[in-house]
Amino acid sequence: MIHSAEEIPADASRLNSELAREYDLLDTHCQIGGRSFSFTSVSDSYALLDRISPEEFIRDEQMPYWAEIWPSALALSEFLSESVPLKGARVIEIGAGTGLVSVVAASLGAKVLATDYSTEALRFIRCNALKNAARIDIEQLDWRNVRQEERFDMLLAADVLYERVNLLPILLSIERLLKPDGCAYIADPRRRLAEQFLELAAENGFSVKAHAREHRGAGKPVAVNIYRLTR
Template structure:
């Protein structure tokens, strides 16, 4: 487990320089909960496909989804800033990507563990935590085989319901990681796959409440549902 405390500006510059030598970077400003943020991501995630060997793809079928800032993550970050009390809450994010949701949750006072399967993503989380002077923990985690990092009062995930094979592992991970009485917030751009996920959640004893959000980015508005799962 790694720690991003509240580092010096030199830490950010050094890491960003390393990333800039390896990737074409993009910087995106946002505002959540009355605070301004700046996030670094990859300008063209499709260019990363060349980094994936056929052997790696056959083993994991992992695509570089982590490299983009998705509307669902922005909608969930906005929701946390407007609707959720984060101060002092122990939270974990699955599939954190470049860390938007985790960093906003930590800035709002949460004690956050940001996780992703991709080790590349973890470096971007550190970089963005440094850039926004936010402290959180960072750890590689495979939601298909959770090595128990503890129990949490809150679980967060954005845009993770894109493959049918992921649905049951995500439900199982929520069951393993969430404290009794805790809440999981899952943001999804209204894919049909989410309906199957909600059916699985109900079969496994979770109650569900849906919140409708709309993210207005540089393109057309994207409708996002945020599902709160509780037992």
């Protein structure tokens, strides 16, 4: 949990310094919903592959996707700021990575729990929350084995539909974590796996509405779909 405003500059600087001793960092500055944000990520996520032991990979097949800021996260954040009332809503993000979506949601008035399976990611989420004075809760969560008892008004996820083996666990996580009248927003850069996920969602009683977006960053524009799932 992020506490008083007086703690933020010192804590953010201290944590950023700790991360800089372990990683080559990249700072990304952006405007979302009329507000300025600054996010710290890893400059080259592929360099982190050497940190994963063969035993860890066999056990989890865990890749360092968390370490980058993906266009889907930026597109989802922009969409939330433009189209989704968040003030007072209890929100969970799964696969939060560096925490960009969670930080933006908190800035829009949501009460946010940011989660990721990677404990390395949790440190970056805390750093970015501190940097942007965002009050969020942070916890580790494995979407293959959700033990979180709380149910939420809204679930957010960006760029999580990248492995077929994850599709059903993600859908079951949504079922487990949402209130009966809650909704989920899943952002994806139009991968074919997303179509399989949507079919699975429909088979399990979800209604889906798609919103087409295009994120225009420094490079080539990226087409992103944002799927709204409700029961």
